Amino acid sequence: MKTQRLTIYDIKNRLQDAPYFFSRKTMKFFHQTLKDFSVKKQPNGTYHISAPMRDYSGKIMGTTKRIFDPKSNKFI
Numbered sequence: 001m002k003t004q005r006l007t008i009y010d011i012k013n014r015l016q017d018a019p020y021f022f023s024r025k026t027m028k029f030f031h032q033t034l035k036d037f038s039v040k041k042q043p044n045g046t047y048h049i050s051a052p053m054r055d056y057s058g059k060i061m062g063t064t065k066r067i068f069d070p071k072s073n074k075f076i
Contacts, residue, residue, distance in 0.1 A: 006047055006070060008037040017074040021066075030054065030064065037064075045070065
């Protein structure tokens, strides 16, 4: 049976340990949208998510990076 890959929307809905992570206030502060996030499945079954962080002028000032574990529905 083929396993379905998770999208950033799936991860947001499953996330239990950090409800603030995708909050409107947090995303607005870093000038991010869910469409900015890339999701890559890792060989061990976890997911690497990342998105550029921008300053008030739109210049990239860093990257948000997290590892999501779909078994526990938490960041690790």
